[in-house]
Amino acid sequence: MFVFSNFIKALASIFDIVLSIYMWLIIGRAIISWVTPDPFNPIVRFLYNVTEPVLGFFRRRLPLVYGGLDLAPLLVLIVIVFLQRFLVTTLYEWAMRISMDG
Template sequence: MSIERIINVAFQVYDWLIFIRIILSFIRHNPYHPLIRFIYEVTEPVLGFFRRFIPAVGMLDFSPLVAFFVLELLRQLILNVLRMVGL
């Protein structure tokens, strides 16, 4: 498996974790379930970072949308740097 493929899969998995977290915000769930705790613990550092700069508008939290956008830019940047280096 190429490093480019590994990076793409890693970012895609993280995107799915953020998406699942968005879905969890709309349904009742047990926050102490190990899988749900894992999702929150893995996604909170990124989402919490963006929440510091982007306040919620009423009940809407736009930090996941910004996170999707920034993560995609970061993925593209990493891949372009790797291509320039020749990996």
């Protein structure tokens, strides 16, 4: 059972890293949106292509408030933190229980 436990731990670690990277990409996208970025810049295009599917999903479901303020990045960050605190922690604890039981 220790192999399955280690697999779950590795999965939780990878999931945590991916969520952290995506969180920084969302933050970078939000910061870039404060200025007028060059839409042909490869970094700007990369950030747009990677974050727009998730941000677009939340934008379609959120009304614009406070004169057009976009709250989608904030909501995505909250969801990422929730997933890190709940799902990743649950996977780690599940792996620990498996290793203790087996």
